[in-house]
Amino acid sequence: MYTCIIIDDENRSVETLSKIVTTYCEDKLEILATANNIDDAYPLIKNKKPDVIFLDIEMPFGSGFDLLERFDEIDFQVIFTTGFDQYAITAIKFSALDYLLKPINIAELKMAVDKAIVNIENADYKSNFKIFLDTLKKTKNSTNKIPLPVLNGLELVQIDHIVYCEADEDYTHVFLQDGTKKIVTKSIKDFEELLETYDFFRIHHSFLVNKKYIKKYTKGEGGTILTDLNVEIPVSRRRKSEFLEWLNDM
Incomplete structure (x- = not known):
């Protein structure tokens, strides 16, 4: 007891x-x-x-x-x-x-x-x-930052510097606008819940993207997007309609 x-x-x-x-x-x-x-x-x-x-x-x-x-x-x-x-x-x-x-x-x-x-x-x-x-104090003082639990501690990152997130089993690779990548000890579902109010969309079971950095959408069964990092990412067929509606929402 x-x-x-x-x-x-x-x-x-x-x-x-x-x-x-x-x-x-x-x-x-x-x-x-x-x-x-x-x-x-x-x-x-x-x-x-x-x-x-x-x-x-x-x-x-x-x-x-x-x-x-x-x-x-x-x-x-x-x-x-x-x-x-x-x-x-x-x-x-x-x-x-x-x-x-x-x-x-x-x-x-x-x-x-x-x-x-x-x-x-x-x-x-x-x-x-x-x-x-x-981390809490810094987050309160800068509400556009989130703390990322990386392998050797916590790192504060500007939300609008995140281009996209990619799932890797129990980890998530967070790609930033400067081309760097953070390996974070959280699932992509955690990121989806945290960032849903910041104009991010789960376009695929493995990818969460920031609308700010979507450069192009190419039609297809689900289609693909091209990010400002010139990385092409697939769009899930079942998320396609919802994604295009979100993408067109200004």
Whole structure:
């Protein structure tokens, strides 16, 4: 049995999450305590040493990230809970951390708990939170950048410098306007979800493209596009109609 602490400024959210954890994770997690602010939460975590904390992002008198910055080392798993902070979600997703959107979905909570337990059992406590927090700050200050988890850390890249993304099993090759390529430890589906609001389109199961860099479309069964990097990319036959509609949408 592993232990947890729930931190949220709203009593109703604490009660709801406590009930869900008690009901659906009773054989995996024991709730040691709850807190409504980071000043109360910090000594609780230091003294009780939970395996997992559920941490609200937006709280008065200090955010969940402010709490994490107080620790020299993170030796517990963190599952963020949030209702709206898009910048935070971007940083969390690309830092391989877990988050739950409110209202909490039971299936997603169970998956997050299972993932946390696997990390505990594998002694994988030390995701680089300092890099993550730095990434979050930079992302908030420059909303047109995203953090890419590359093989040796995280790298911030301008979204409008991405020409296209190519799937490579569990990795994605991100091609930039200057001709360079980043190998990223995220799937192309992750990129599709992240970039769908930035005029990117999944034209093929292996390719996600930025409209800004499409130079030409050539007809065919599905057809092909030519990018500004002079790379020809196939268009899936089943995506053709939707793609052409998107392409013509000014």
